[in-house]
Amino acid sequence: VTVDEVGVAMLGYSFMGKAHTRALLALRHLDVPLRPKLVSISGRNAEAVERVRETWGWGAAVTDWREQVADERVGLFDNGGPNAVHVEPTIAAARAGKHVVCEKPLGLTADESHRMWQEAERAGVRHLCGFNYRFVPAVRLARELIEAGELGDVVHFRSRYLQSWGWEADPTLWRFDRAQAGSGALGDLGSHIIDLARYLVGEIRAVSSAVRTIVPGREVDDHFVATVEFENGIVGTLEASRLARGRINSNAFEVNGSKGSLAFDVERLNELEVADTRSFRRVLVTEPYHPFMRYWWPPGHIVGWGDTFTHELGHMLEAIAGEHEVAPHGATFEDGYRCSEVAEAILRSAESGRREEVTYR
Amino acid sequence: VTVDEVGVAMLGYSFMGKAHTRALLALRHLDVPLRPKLVSISGRNAEAVERVRETWGWGAAVTDWREQVADERVGLFDNGGPNAVHVEPTIAAARAGKHVVCEKPLGLTADESHRMWQEAERAGVRHLCGFNYRFVPAVRLARELIEAGELGDVVHFRSRYLQSWGWEADPTLWRFDRAQAGSGALGDLGSHIIDLARYLVGEIRAVSSAVRTIVPGREVDDHFVATVEFENGIVGTLEASRLARGRINSNAFEVNGSKGSLAFDVERLNELEVADTRSFRRVLVTEPYHPFMRYWWPPGHIVGWGDTFTHELGHMLEAIAGEHEVAPHGATFEDGYRCSEVAEAILRSAESGRREEVTYR
Amino acid sequence: VTVDEVGVAMLGYSFMGKAHTRALLALRHLDVPLRPKLVSISGRNAEAVERVRETWGWGAAVTDWREQVADERVGLFDNGGPNAVHVEPTIAAARAGKHVVCEKPLGLTADESHRMWQEAERAGVRHLCGFNYRFVPAVRLARELIEAGELGDVVHFRSRYLQSWGWEADPTLWRFDRAQAGSGALGDLGSHIIDLARYLVGEIRAVSSAVRTIVPGREVDDHFVATVEFENGIVGTLEASRLARGRINSNAFEVNGSKGSLAFDVERLNELEVADTRSFRRVLVTEPYHPFMRYWWPPGHIVGWGDTFTHELGHMLEAIAGEHEVAPHGATFEDGYRCSEVAEAILRSAESGRREEVTYR
């Protein structure tokens, strides 16, 4: 079997650059219909990019993403840079006919996100927003159980994403710079749980919230709390914090339905708690019939956080090859945009002290 | 040593009647400054009350609580009846100079609760509202750790009280009758977590909420979600539900502070999770130096839910004997009233779609 | 309904004296066919016994148990004293026609235990050995599930009882005195898990073990390990320690069968982990249809360790009233004796370095 290749250009060489690159390398040896070829990686610091290029075996290191956009060998543009450099390069790439992946949150504002979505649609390319937690096997299983009616009618959703590094963090980090990051815990952590709420339960209609900056001198929010109402009338809560001592990366949700419940926490990424009526069973999501397990090991041999990117980018390659759409299991730019609208409604509500409708243009 | 006795009259002979009676019997043999004497128990069904009287050894069974209020042998009137019979008998007893205990929620409305508090104050008697979860050793320990500064500045609180019996419940239950119960999950479960939020963190200033009745034909709410803002500016969430499959009696909270965090769940009543910076330790709250353990066993031998009433009523007996005030560790009628105001603000916010200030008269 | 009374005489006023007395008091108000009457309590220290008598309302305090044995009002003799005073008073009471309860381990030696059993049988009285963990609702449920075939054929059992107080314990404690205690962790903790192994799986045929005293100057063992073979050929392990930092009272077992598994830990006394094939469900053993729950609360309101004695002594009262035998759910003196034989085989094996058959005379 000869497998076609798709040239990939990556923007960003730090945390997300590393996560995506490892996944692309892994996908060269897995059962996907297109084999990724690592054409070039870009970043502002020439020396650092060159070092990363060499380490990971990218074909070229460039300091101007425009070169990547202009490169005919590139079929997929993967934007893993800081939030402030999402909009322009991604739109340029889409206009140049490249399929596009962009990390979350999609734009710095709902307006930016909307433009990114519209441009990608107009260009007719595949687009995926990097909500990688959809690609945790236990999360995909949660979605499948809900869709199969195992929970009956969903009536309640709660979610919180708690970390604690915010207390001692280096104040010069780009994540605390409003211009580069847009927001704090809301955009960074909140966007993940907004997306999971939408993926698992449905569209969000209204929110009521409070947003706080606690650490003196910080430009962005440290944590927020919100109640949400979904389009079907059901209710839930969302919370995120960088100031929750004892929690390292606890992205946790619970879904309650008329026939059952589900509970999950990223800190135990391979487990899904499943209740039918009176009790929860702890399912280790590593069986051959569980999502994505075709890539991996016999039961009980867990996958890691980094492997979610393999699942995600593998999904994108399948979509590019025409095997399926990016939606509903992958987040599209529309999902990225809708998430931005919810985040902005959360900010509006915190200001207004009112339940704010989420409006989509 | 001769220990003085205090005559007790109990209203209500069902769930709470049994819980209180067992505690009173236990307290006859524990180290408290007043020994409770079971003078009389009352209820509307003469036959049922007589059966309970005989079982538990109450001195008399009566069908009119006014007899109890008029009884000179009674020093403490303990109201464990349905919510709708809280206000009148309790006020009458206080006016007659009896110390009063009343189950939660205190009144059917904030107005009733306020009158109960005012009348008890005016009468100069001791008053305690039955928020028994304050008397879980792990909860008292949580309060002590917060007061001792072990958590630093508290910045975030979250709490949810989840049960699941609402799906299949008998529709004729008084708990579903608006006239008798006032509200549903909000008054029954929500009042507990409102009280714990106030006990652990402080006064609540404003709430934003959504309240829902899901099961067709039901008069009262099945669940609610709320964000809260405390007087010191910090934020949190409250949720309660009778429709959370897999949860039986999960009254759980988490407190995050600048130096540490705490987590608790009533389903594991003897455990407190305590984090300093990066991890939680599971503390089994059964050491000799832990709250209330003077009543009990060597370490590791857990107490039960029923024992919290022994702690609570022992605390009341000590207060009657003048050893300490009911507050701050016991909930007074003022606490019961303030809880009612928060509950009403939650209802107002659900209606108005706005953040509602909690106003105290 | 008039309920008959049975006069109880208690030997021992310390840890077990308190636990049994509380249970007897509770049983005066519960649905049992005989109401216990607290006739007398005995102990060597007159002052201390009198104090306990007054606290708990025993009719009399005596310093010579022979008075109790001679007392015609006494129908049940309950021996909760130190191990060295089990054999003589218990046999005397049985010979005097009293029903007998004796704390575990039954005798200091298998020989003593055998005599106690034989004498009680000869006297034709009811006899119960205080293995109270059989009366944990989750443990009874475990037995019921196994009997009902829910686990299929049992093939493997493992159990360990871990505490940590041994490191810093007062060296003058009677538990470290070989003459009074007989053995250390083996008799104190090991006897409990030997009994549970027999209760849940069946008779033990052979053991291989190692027993160690670690803390300098100590006369009795600090911990032991053993493999066991049951009469039906299946295998398992037993371990107990007073030197396991971080464990307070962790009496835990796991049973594996051809169709399912069970796991339990006393530190979470109200929970039973139940596996069918691939995963464990956490069952909160507080449903109305769960063992002993007729005495207690609605689902999710947990019982305490002390309540197991209420179940145990209630069971004994029912047996005295002829409602059922003590066996199989209560441990008889035969069970106490058989446990002693297993314990002695463990000591023999530790000495001989051989698998030792458990021999019953």
Add this chain to the structure above:
Amino acid sequence: VTVDEVGVAMLGYSFMGKAHTRALLALRHLDVPLRPKLVSISGRNAEAVERVRETWGWGAAVTDWREQVADERVGLFDNGGPNAVHVEPTIAAARAGKHVVCEKPLGLTADESHRMWQEAERAGVRHLCGFNYRFVPAVRLARELIEAGELGDVVHFRSRYLQSWGWEADPTLWRFDRAQAGSGALGDLGSHIIDLARYLVGEIRAVSSAVRTIVPGREVDDHFVATVEFENGIVGTLEASRLARGRINSNAFEVNGSKGSLAFDVERLNELEVADTRSFRRVLVTEPYHPFMRYWWPPGHIVGWGDTFTHELGHMLEAIAGEHEVAPHGATFEDGYRCSEVAEAILRSAESGRREEVTYR
């Protein structure tokens, strides 16, 4: 920086072949002093090997491992084939001057293992036996904490490795064929926990055991139980089973010392429970200062089971480059041999019914 390469030849293309290949591919991009070059892979089924070669990018597919042993480009021979083909190819490779990695159990017998060790030593090559659980970050951390004295004197060790696939397994699997597998749960699972016991606590002096085959028609053992005594006199237990319903891959141990305890389970591979005196903390072993975390992500982003092979083979590459010895953190063939002797002593003890000394030649 130019990094030298080392040519690798792999024997075996199934479970272990895949696990090792993925790790070798990952190591081409990580900070190790030698970059692995995938020279050739071998197996008996030409078609299958060719398919794997193509998938993973091995340079050549061969059906005779002798070609690999004779290949001058090969510096490291990695044997991940079935147990029966460990001894001959591995010794041949070592004699040819190749460094050798061999999966566990090392030989089918202690004699085979001993020859493998002696031959590798004689050849002067680096040798590593594939006990990959030493390379779980939490396990390495456990060893470091013990070495640093955080637990004080270790006094007790317990370990069990439980799976459940044995009940329904395909009877034609090589793992059930005595000629190919040597033993069942003992060699497959038991060897892992014997190695961890030795790694964490020290040399094993004697064992007492029972070994059982339960499923009809099976040639090898399904489970075993054993007590062990270490050279320093302390005691422990080992158990392994393929018949433990509800357990998927539960390789769990607990270490108790005079100052603290540790507990671990592979099903929660990223967590280590650490007790000082009275309680366990759940440490998420993902901090920058934790073992192997230099390869990975920010705190709280867990690694997977497959990543332990990256750690293991990275360690071997460092040893080949002379940065450190394979021991003590990697298992050498001496460790593989010593493990075989313990396994054989377990079999002898099961037969003899006696405590058997572990003898090393």
